[in-house]
Amino acid sequence: MRGSLKVVSLVIIILLVFSLLLVSNYGCKPKEEEKKVVKIGFIGPLTGKYSKMGIGGLNSFKLAVMQQNNSGKNKYTYEVVSFDDECVPQKGVEVATKACSDPEIIAAATHYCSMVAISCVDVYHKFGLPAIVWGAVLPDITYGNDYIEVSRVNGTQVEQNEFNAHFMVDELGFKKFCIIHDTTDYGRGHLKYFLKALEKRGIEPLSIDGVTIGQKDFTTILTKIKALKPEVVYFGGLTAEGSLIKSQMDKLGVKAQFLGTSGIKSDDFNTSLGEHAEGTICMLDGAPIEKMPGGLEFKKAYEEAGFDEPYEAYGPFAYCAANIIIKAIEKVGPDRAKVAEEINKTDTEDIIGRIHFNEYGQNDVPLVTAYVSQDGQWVPWDDSLYAKGERELPGFAYREGREWVNPYQGP
Amino acid sequence: MTSASIFLQIIFNGIMLGIQYSLIAVGFSLFFGVLDVINFAHGDIFMLGAFVSLILINVTGMLTASGAVYIFLLILVIILSMIIVGGLGVFFERIVVKPVSKGPTLMSLVATLGLGIAIREAVRLFYPRGSETKRFPELLVKLFPGKEAIEFKGVILRYDNLLILAVGVIVVILLAIYINKTKMGLTIRAVAQDAEAASMMGVNKNLIIDVTFFIGSALAALAGFMNGLYYNSIIFDMGAMAGIVGFSAAVIGGLGNIYGAIVGGFLFAMVESLSAALIPKGSEYMTVIAFAVVILFLVFRPSGILGERAYERV
Numbered sequence: 001m002r003g004s005l006k007v008v009s010l011v012i013i014i015l016l017v018f019s020l021l022l023v024s025n026y027g028c029k030p031k032e033e034e035k036k037v038v039k040i041g042f043i044g045p046l047t048g049k050y051s052k053m054g055i056g057g058l059n060s061f062k063l064a065v066m067q068q069n070n071s072g073k074n075k076y077t078y079e080v081v082s083f084d085d086e087c088v089p090q091k092g093v094e095v096a097t098k099a100c101s102d103p104e105i106i107a108a109a110t111h112y113c114s115m116v117a118i119s120c121v122d123v124y125h126k127f128g129l130p131a132i133v134w135g136a137v138l139p140d141i142t143y144g145n146d147y148i149e150v151s152r153v154n155g156t157q158v159e160q161n162e163f164n165a166h167f168m169v170d171e172l173g174f175k176k177f178c179i180i181h182d183t184t185d186y187g188r189g190h191l192k193y194f195l196k197a198l199e200k201r202g203i204e205p206l207s208i209d210g211v212t213i214g215q216k217d218f219t220t221i222l223t224k225i226k227a228l229k230p231e232v233v234y235f236g237g238l239t240a241e242g243s244l245i246k247s248q249m250d251k252l253g254v255k256a257q258f259l260g261t262s263g264i265k266s267d268d269f270n271t272s273l274g275e276h277a278e279g280t281i282c283m284l285d286g287a288p289i290e291k292m293p294g295g296l297e298f299k300k301a302y303e304e305a306g307f308d309e310p311y312e313a314y315g316p317f318a319y320c321a322a323n324i325i326i327k328a329i330e331k332v333g334p335d336r337a338k339v340a341e342e343i344n345k346t347d348t349e350d351i352i353g354r355i356h357f358n359e360y361g362q363n364d365v366p367l368v369t370a371y372v373s374q375d376g377q378w379v380p381w382d383d384s385l386y387a388k389g390e391r392e393l394p395g396f397a398y399r400e401g402r403e404w405v406n407p408y409q410g411p
Numbered sequence: 412m413t414s415a416s417i418f419l420q421i422i423f424n425g426i427m428l429g430i431q432y433s434l435i436a437v438g439f440s441l442f443f444g445v446l447d448v449i450n451f452a453h454g455d456i457f458m459l460g461a462f463v464s465l466i467l468i469n470v471t472g473m474l475t476a477s478g479a480v481y482i483f484l485l486i487l488v489i490i491l492s493m494i495i496v497g498g499l500g501v502f503f504e505r506i507v508v509k510p511v512s513k514g515p516t517l518m519s520l521v522a523t524l525g526l527g528i529a530i531r532e533a534v535r536l537f538y539p540r541g542s543e544t545k546r547f548p549e550l551l552v553k554l555f556p557g558k559e560a561i562e563f564k565g566v567i568l569r570y571d572n573l574l575i576l577a578v579g580v581i582v583v584i585l586l587a588i589y590i591n592k593t594k595m596g597l598t599i600r601a602v603a604q605d606a607e608a609a610s611m612m613g614v615n616k617n618l619i620i621d622v623t624f625f626i627g628s629a630l631a632a633l634a635g636f637m638n639g640l641y642y643n644s645i646i647f648d649m650g651a652m653a654g655i656v657g658f659s660a661a662v663i664g665g666l667g668n669i670y671g672a673i674v675g676g677f678l679f680a681m682v683e684s685l686s687a688a689l690i691p692k693g694s695e696y697m698t699v700i701a702f703a704v705v706i707l708f709l710v711f712r713p714s715g716i717l718g719e720r721a722y723e724r725v
Binding site: 052212226239243247 | 414544569648649684688694697698
């Protein structure tokens with residue numbers, strides 16, 4: 001009796017299991033064959049002082065991948081793996097190695113900070129991971145080596161500083177410059193190429209001073225600079241030091257135009273300085289977003305995707321980097337060496353316009369835009385009240401020995 | 412600007428830095444005096460001072476006030492931030508610093524370093540958009556309507572800076588009086604000299620340690636507030652460097668001696684300012700030079716400038 005009960009219950013259980021399987025099979029439509037998932041990496045500063053730039057880049061990168069995945073045209077499904085380099089070189093090498101040693105990651109968009117990018121290029125070469133730099137501007141990252149793995153979608157300090165000098169000297173007519181730079185490779189790069197560009201115009205700066213990252217007090221060098229009576233104080237460095245230098249210039253009464261590079265082109269510069277940011281000039285690679293061929297679409301898609309943080313200065317480049325990577329993988333399949341080769345041949349159109357990689361893997365379609373801080377916003381020079389003559393640059397007033405009245409009206 | 416006025420300006424800038432360094436260094440010396448620990452979280456207490464005062468400025472809405480109310484609120488913010496941060500200092504001392512102070516030196520070193528990192532990261536994570544530079548309002552400018560600075564032959568002495576300096580000097584003098592002339596000051600010195608003997612004389616050692624940490628942390632908070640006013644920007648990691656500088660200043664002056672800490676703070680600031688001004692490419696190397704001086708002191712005069720009085724501590 002007991003034995004037959006056992007057999008019956010066993011049969012019931014088996015039937016139940018089978019029926020469950022049947023139901024589950026019946027419930028789903030026969031699926032298309034799953035697309036193979038390919039991982040691509042993103043490396044940038046996701047925490048720390050420059051996290052806003054990193055997160056803006058990551059979001060833009062994700063946006064491109066999302067659009068590609070939803071387009072239905074691709075052979076593969078892409079998955080983003082993000083790494084945080086904290087804008088610290090040691091940390092950068094650590095995460096770059098981590099990304100490289102995951103064989104499933106086929107390519108990556110890497111780094112906002114130049115000093116991190118330059119320390120990581122050897123890692124990418126050693127492990128053969130194709131890396132497209134999306135934000136760092138130090139020329140040596142691409143020009144300092146012949147690694148096929150490393151390429152860059154944004155411009156470099158060479159074009160940026162050439163344009164900077166052209167804009168300030170040839171267009172605005174400034175002649176007396178004092179230069180401050182940070183002592184990292186990044187800051188020294190700006191110094192080198194800005195000096196070259198000035199030299200071409202027959203101008204020698206009145207002074208050159210190096211400052212260290214993390215330094216807070218610049219009163220001593222600014223006191224020396226004040227005595228030299230420059231028309232322009234140029235700073236080759238990042239926002240943290242740049243905003244302190246500007247605020248201390250105002251406090252010490254250094255009556256000169258403050259000029260930055262792409263390093264201070266962040267919302268942070270404006271928010272941390274308030275009215276003291278007004279009239280500052282900086283440069284950025286690429287056209288202003290409204291003037292990029294696909295800029296407005298990008299802006300709209302970014303807003304619709306519901307990211308909390310702004311895409312920041314280099315978001316569009318990270319977006320293009322994702323597209324280039326995906327295009328290459330689609331063409332040659334998920335194989336690092338082949339993808340690297342394919343990326344190097346890039347000559348395409350994207351939201352920022354034409355992208356063409358030269359023999360160093362550098363996008364050699366340079367375009368630099370000057371920005372001016374106006375009411376707490378970075379406004380492209382051509383669209384600003386300053387260019388229209390409705391406001392006067394501090395440098396112009398000081399040059400003529402007049403006092404400058406700050407026209408700041410709040411953001 | 413003549414070279415004499417450049418020199419004077421640089422000296423003045425150095426003094427402004429010196430008063431901030433001194434206020435941090437004093438804390439290091441006080442703590443070392445009563446507990447024999449080097450509290451490496453002290454720099455982050457300084458940072459907390461800046462952030463707590465920024466929160467209080469926003470909470471009290473003092474930026475929209477004017478006249479006597481404004482001055483009242485300003486003083487209220489300073490005192491409240493000193494009390495809050497002083498209290499936090501005592502709290503951290505109870506839960507971290509004192510428990511490890513009896514163990515090997517290495518233990519207190521690691522524990523306080525860890526505490527500092529915990530405080531720093533907490534501010535970054537929990538303060539809204541904590542990893543960004545925060546603007547600190549120019550509170551004192553409002554007190555001097557119309558004119559911002561005295562200009563004397565190109566040397567600019569800003570009124571707000573002079574006020575910061577005056578407050579710093581007054582606080583240091585008050586501290587000296589408190590330590591040397593009051594009964595509580597006497598007991599602090601007694602604990603510093605010989606904690607066990609002081610206990611036998613009926614001194615409540617734990618209370619004294621609490622009081623010392625309260626004073627030290629409150630002074631760091633004041634330094635943080637001044638730093639915010641001076642630079643008009645604060646950031647979560649500002650305490651890391653400030654802590655190292657404050658500690659170095661205390662070492663130069665003679666750890667455990669508050670006058671030494673003050674002298675050390677000014678000396679460190681002057682070495683920084685003058686090396687940036689006088690040595691070619693000095694601004695790149697000023698931190699290197701300043702810390703080289705610290706190393707020289709550690710090698711050749713480990714007891715610091717006022718070291719021979721070190722037996723007395725505090």
